[in-house]
Structures are given as C-alpha cells and as structure tokens.
Amino acid sequence: MGTDADDFDDVLSRARSGDETAFMRLWDHLHPRLLRYLRVLGCDETDDVASETWLQAVRDLSRFDGGADDFRGWLFGIGRHRAIDASRSRIRSRHRLLTAAVVPVAEPSPVEDEVLDGLSTRQAVAMVAGLSRDQAEVVALRIIAGLDTAAVAGILGKSPGAVRVALHRGLRTLSADPRVRALEEVDQ
Amino acid sequence: VSADVPDPDLTELADPALNGLVRALTANGTADELAGRPATLAMFRDSRRRPHRRRFAVSLISAAAAVVLAGGIAAAYTAALPRPVQHIAYRMLGSIGVPDTHRPGSPARMPGFTATIPATAPAPATTVRPRPAGRPGAGTVPDLVLVAAQTRIPAGGQAVLSGWLAPAGRPEAGIRVRLLEHAAGRPGWRVAGTGVTDGHGDMSWPVPDLTSNASFRLMVRGGAVSSPVFITVVPSVTLGLAAGQPPSVGTLTARAPFAQAGDVVVLQVLSGGVWHRLGEHVLDREHQASFTVLVPASGDVAYRVVLPRTATHGAAVSGPVRVAAARATRGRRAPP
Numbered sequence: 001m002g003t004d005a006d007d008f009d010d011v012l013s014r015a016r017s018g019d020e021t022a023f024m025r026l027w028d029h030l031h032p033r034l035l036r037y038l039r040v041l042g043c044d045e046t047d048d049v050a051s052e053t054w055l056q057a058v059r060d061l062s063r064f065d066g067g068a069d070d071f072r073g074w075l076f077g078i079g080r081h082r083a084i085d086a087s088r089s090r091i092r093s094r095h096r097l098l099t100a101a102v103v104p105v106a107e108p109s110p111v112e113d114e115v116l117d118g119l120s121t122r123q124a125v126a127m128v129a130g131l132s133r134d135q136a137e138v139v140a141l142r143i144i145a146g147l148d149t150a151a152v153a154g155i156l157g158k159s160p161g162a163v164r165v166a167l168h169r170g171l172r173t174l175s176a177d178p179r180v181r182a183l184e185e186v187d188q
Numbered sequence: 189v190s191a192d193v194p195d196p197d198l199t200e201l202a203d204p205a206l207n208g209l210v211r212a213l214t215a216n217g218t219a220d221e222l223a224g225r226p227a228t229l230a231m232f233r234d235s236r237r238r239p240h241r242r243r244f245a246v247s248l249i250s251a252a253a254a255v256v257l258a259g260g261i262a263a264a265y266t267a268a269l270p271r272p273v274q275h276i277a278y279r280m281l282g283s284i285g286v287p288d289t290h291r292p293g294s295p296a297r298m299p300g301f302t303a304t305i306p307a308t309a310p311a312p313a314t315t316v317r318p319r320p321a322g323r324p325g326a327g328t329v330p331d332l333v334l335v336a337a338q339t340r341i342p343a344g345g346q347a348v349l350s351g352w353l354a355p356a357g358r359p360e361a362g363i364r365v366r367l368l369e370h371a372a373g374r375p376g377w378r379v380a381g382t383g384v385t386d387g388h389g390d391m392s393w394p395v396p397d398l399t400s401n402a403s404f405r406l407m408v409r410g411g412a413v414s415s416p417v418f419i420t421v422v423p424s425v426t427l428g429l430a431a432g433q434p435p436s437v438g439t440l441t442a443r444a445p446f447a448q449a450g451d452v453v454v455l456q457v458l459s460g461g462v463w464h465r466l467g468e469h470v471l472d473r474e475h476q477a478s479f480t481v482l483v484p485a486s487g488d489v490a491y492r493v494v495l496p497r498t499a500t501h502g503a504a505v506s507g508p509v510r511v512a513a514a515r516a517t518r519g520r521r522a523p524p
Contacts, residue, residue, distance in 0.1 A: 126460035
C-alpha cells in the first residue's frame with residue numbers, strides 16, 4: 001500500500017466497515033513497521049506483542065474515529081502499551097541486550113552470508129535500538145511509524161520541543177556511526 | 189540543540205548516509221515480517237463473524253455496573269448475585285471485600301464432585317458434533333460456562349478446566365455434563381470426560397498429558413453447549429553445543445521432544461543487541477535438528493533456537509548458548 005494520505009483514508013474507511021481486503025492492506029503496510037518499532041523498544045516477543053496489538057485494534061476498530069495519521073498513532077500507541085505490559089510480566093533486561101558485545105564472525109560461512117545478504121533493515125533497527133531509550137523511541141516513531149512530532153509527543157507524554165531535540169540528537173548519533181556509512185555503501 | 193529546533197524533512201535528509209538508514213527502516217515488509225498474514229486474516233474474519241460476543245461481554249459488564257449502581261454492592265458482598273455477575277463484581281470490587289463465588293480450578297469449590305477423564309493418550313471415542321451455543325437463559329447470564337485456570341500450559345502438562353451450570357443464573361446440581369475436546373489437527377469433537385455438577389452447579393476436570401493444542405466445550409444432554417476454551421500447549425526446546433571437526437566449527441543441536449517431526453526450528457544469533465535469524469532446519473524423527481556454526485576467533489557468540497507456533501503447539505524459545513573462542517572449546521583453561 002502506498003502512503004498517500006487519501007488512499008490510506010479510503011482503505012481505513014473500508015477496513016472499518018469490515019472489508020478484509022482493505023484491512024489486510026493496512027496490515028501489510030503497518031505490521032512490518034510495528035515489528036521494527038517493537039524491536040527498537042527491546043521487546044523480546046515482538047510477534048506475540050504485535051499480534052495482541054492487532055487483536056485489540058480489530059476489536060476496537062469500529063469505534064476508532066480519525067484519519068490515516070490518527071490511525072498510525074493509535075496503533076503504535078496500543079503497541080507501546082502492549083510492549084510495556086509484556087515487559088512488566090517478564091523479567092528481562094533491555095540494557096543487557098542493548099549493550100551485549102557484537103562479536104564479529106571469524107570468517108564467512110554460508111549460513112552467515114545468508115544473514116548478511118538481508119541484514120540492512122534489521123541492522124538499521126538494531127542501530128536505532130542502540131540509541132538512548134528516549135532518542136531510540138522518538139526516532140522509531142518519527143521514521144518507522146511515520147508519525148509527526150505532535151503525535152509522537154502525545155504518545156510519549158513529552159513536549160514537541162523535547163521530541164525534536166531527541167530526534168536531532170538521535171540522528172546526529174546515527175550519522176556519526178560508521179555502520180550507517182557502511183549501510184549506505186551496501187544500499188548503493 | 190534547543191527546544192525550538194525545526195523538524196527535519198525525513199524524506200530527504202541532508203546527510204545521504206542517513207537517507208540510506210531511513211530507506212532501510214521504512215523498507216517494505218520481508219517474508220519473515222509478513223509470515224503472520226494468514227493468522228491475522230483469520231483473526232479479522234473471526235472478529236467479524238462473532239460480534240455477539242462483544243455485545244454479550246458488554247452486557248455482562250453493564251449488568252454488573254447496573255447492579256452496583258442500584259445498590260447491588262450489598263448483594264455482591266453476600267455473594268447473592270448470579271455467578272458470572274458475581275465474578276465480575278469480584279474482579280471490580282474484590283479489593284474492598286466482595287467475594288468471588290467462582291474460582292476456576294479451586295478444589296474447595298468441588299465437594300463431592302465426580303468426573304472421569306482418561307489419563308492416557310486419547311482413544312477413539314464417540315464423535316459428537318456440538319450444536320451452536322444456545323442463547324443465555326436469562327438474557328445476560330449464560331447457561332453453561334467453561335473456563336481454564338491457564339490457557340497456556342507446558343507440553344505434557346495438565347490443564348484444569350472448570351465449569352458451571354446455572355440456567356437463568358440459578359445453579360443446577362446433579363446434572364451430568366460432558367466435556368468435549370477438539371484436538372488440533374484431528375477432525376471433529378470427541379467426548380473427553382463426563383461429570384456431575386455439585387450443589388453450586390460447579391464441575392472441574394484436570395486434563396493431564398496435553399501434548400497438542402486443543403479446544404474444549406461443555407455440553408448438557410439435550411441442552412446448551414458452552415463457548416469453547418482454547419488451550420495452547422508450549423513445547424520445551426533446548427539447544428546444545430558439541431565441538432565439531434575441524435575445531436573451527438561447532439554443532440548446535442536443537443531438541444524439542446513434544447514438537448512434531450517436520451516442524452521448523454529457527455536458529456538465531458545475538459548481534460548488536462538484537463536476535464537475528466541465521467537459518468532454519470526441520471526437526472527429524474528424533475525431534476532434533478543440527479546447525480553447524482563457526483567458532484569465533486575471539487570472544488563468544490550467543491545463539492538460540494525459536495520453535496515457531498504451529499496449529500498444534502505454541503511458540504517456544506530455547507535458552508541462549510554461547511559459542512566461545514576456539515581456544516576455550518579445545519578445553520584450555522582460560523587465564524585468570
């Protein structure tokens with residue numbers, strides 16, 4: 001699905017009225033981004049949390065009132081709450097995961113090559129996850145979720161100014177990361 | 189950076205390297221990311237088919253709220269409300285002393301109860317085709333209710349199912365009730381056990397040795413059928429390491445005794461704080477799958493396996509296994 005707002009609004013409207021094709025277009029477009037956002041949050045069970053998020057979204061879809069941007073903010077807000085619930089119910093240490101040493105593979109092997117070939121999006125998500133918690137979440141919501149500053153501020157309970165500052169600092173940190181340069185070379 | 193800094197244009201950042209990062213973060217979904225599509229579609233269809241459940245739940249909550257607002261707190265305190273409504277009142281007001289008359293799985297609630305459940309693997313049984321659940325007898329109170337103490341249990345473990353029979357909110361004792369089971373991957377429903385309601389209209393079944401997902405319902409002869417309860421069985425999965433030949437490789441073996449031969453296990457490696465998919469193998473007849481990995485020249489690498497959910501079991505993840513540098517795997521003592 002494209003990101004054109006009118007198209008999104010039309011698809012959203014049809015999904016709300018029970019059109020499964022329209023709903024699955026929403027899902028195709030937003031589910032991968034929801035998974036990446038949850039990974040940035042350090043969620044251990046992203047598939048389960050994302051499933052719970054969509055379950056709640058489907059359940060409450062008929063009561064949802066808003067446009068494309070509102071829907072994205074609503075969906076990712078649900079995802080954030082579900083991720084927080086999951087983290088509370090399972091003792092885990094995001095800090096430990098985020099600071100775990102990245103061990104280079106000693107020499108290439110077929111199975112590792114398979115990973116590296118398709119790693120760019122995963123690696124990009126991991127880089128964002130490596131930022132400070134505030135910066136990582138702002139970068140993820142602004143870029144991955146595609147939310148505007150006001151929506152991100154609403155979800156995080158921060159001022160728009162604080163969101164902009166966190167975004168700038170996060171992007172600056174990422175820009176200085178040599179892996180971002182390497183990623184650019186891979187993409188080219 | 190000050191708080192009045194302007195929003196950057198994320199579609200065209202000044203730094204071309206960041207544009208590459210943005211493209212990667214917003215790329216179309218991968219096959220892995222979209223793997224849950226069929227399940228989501230099924231969930232959406234199911235939600236469209238069963239709007240009455242939602243109305244029913246809302247009506248129950250509304251009923252509880254109405255009772256409370258109308259002075260039903262006193263009734264709740266004395267456990268005089270219909271059992272489902274009493275249970276909701278307990279959930280809402282338990283902290284201030286409202287009792288719960290329904291405690292799923294609580295042995296104290298089943299005095300004199302008798303039930304028969306085969307403790308061995310399911311034998312061929314009479315196949316029954318349950319009729320659609322009847323309408324609740326009193327409009328907001330279901331006749332026959334089945335609940336599970338836990339809806340996710342370890343493979344080979346025991347599910348505890350409890351039910352109560354209360355037409356029009358009034359418990360009925362001495363009624364024979366059948367527990368029906370529909371095991372994942374098998375056609376039809378079969379009788380898994382029978383029981384007789386006690387003086388509270390309660391009955392309970394421990395269902396041992398569950399090794400695959402299953403749905404359960406209650407049925408009264410010539411009467412109502414309860415809504416189904418779905419139990420997810422979670423198999424254990426372990427990952428072990430054996431030194432390989434040559435010493436620069438190691439063999440990681442995943443074992444999932446309660447999974448099925450042919451199920452897929454996914455090997456993941458921890459990198460950058462995130463678990464990445466390395467590859468996948470299917471479990472053999474011994475419920476095992478092996479992966480050959482490189483032993484790092486220095487430090488260690490953490491691996492784990494994920495057993496994705498299937499129709500017959502839930503998802504499971506092994507504990508991490510660290511593959512240490514070649515020197516350590518050859519048994520040399522690490523320097524203090």
